Amino acid sequence: MIFSVIINNHNYGAYLGEAIESVLEQTCPAAEVIVVDDGSTDDSRDVMARFGDKIMPVFQAHMGQVTALNAGWQNSHGDILCLLDADDVFLPDKLASIQELFRSGLPMELPILCSHFLRIVNKDKSETGKTLPDQFKNIHLESLTQGGGPQLISTPEQAAEFVRKYSVPPFLGAPTSGLFFNRSFAGKMFPLPSIPGIRCGADGLIVRGGLLCAEAYCYPVALGLYRDHGRNIWFSSTRGNTRKMRMDFTFLNPWYDAFLQQTNPGVKTDYSSSIDAMWLHINREDLPRLAAMPLKFLRRGLYQRNILGALYSLWSLLRIGTSLLLRKNATKTPS
Secondary structure (H helix, E strand, O other), rough: OOOOEEEEEEHHHHHHHHHHHHHHHHOOOOEEEEEEOOOOOOHHHHHHHHOOOHOEEEEEEOOOOOHHHHHHHHHOOEHHHHEOOOOOOEOOHHHHHHHHHHHHOOOOOOOOEEEEEEEEEOOOOOOOEEEEOOOOOOOOOOOOOOOOOOEEEEEEEEEHHHHHHHHHOOOOOHHHHHHHEEHHHHHHHOOOOOOOOOOOOOOHHHHHHHHOOOOEEEEEEEEEEEEEEOOOOOOOOOHHHHHHHHHHOHHHHHHHEEEEEEEOOOOOHHHHOOOOHHHHHOOOOHHHHHHHHHHHHOOOOOOHHHHHHHHHHHHHHHHHHHHHHHHHHOOOOOO
């Protein structure tokens, strides 16, 4: 079993060395460690040079995470591909654990996407006691237990039924550093669609698209560390809202629909008319956390994008409340 690890980096020279070392020090070695530098202007190239021929360096202009992963895939040859953001690290037995998962039952001949937990650590790698994701869920949005072997999240048919009901594919998986998949899956998924101006979000494409065209599993064990250092792109003050509006509403419906047509012709995604669809599975106990979302946007500053994000959150909360009320009324027994 041949492993290819793709590390994507942009100006994370302060952490890149640790990320590379965490791969090179695996108890089950990777055949390829491909480090794609996305137009860094810090000391990232110097860090990469320290490792010599132990890594395969790939350099490109600053075009974003999606194109960086596309470049990594194009240069890879492994049976199993693992992704790693340059500010995260693998735990020492990650590749050995993945090898055992495939040897003990995950079918190599079928396209397989798998996720695992990541322990959240601070900038200095001190533990926070939290994980990403908080919990895994299957296609029926039921929580899965931590520990044990790989657990099936969904099949393409089940994911298509979810889209038929909610208009959008769910995100049931891990962030980039918690994703791995076989060559058969990569052949279906890559190259990922690249949108000028969008710098992050490859994990969303892989997970949502992957659920539509492959069996998706989770291994509910932490195999890596997710570093929260205050500059994580996903949590930055402006990019998340821009990403959602541009990717969800203007570009990705046809890309997702191409996967759907392989197994379920006639089922189509429709982000623009599904403001409440993504929230239909929200439970009442989730409302306090969601109610704080508008305030989180406004605390970042009274900039146009933050104000729009707050308004969008308020609108979503109204739709969630309506959905909960409709569900409550629908379950009442007529007197």
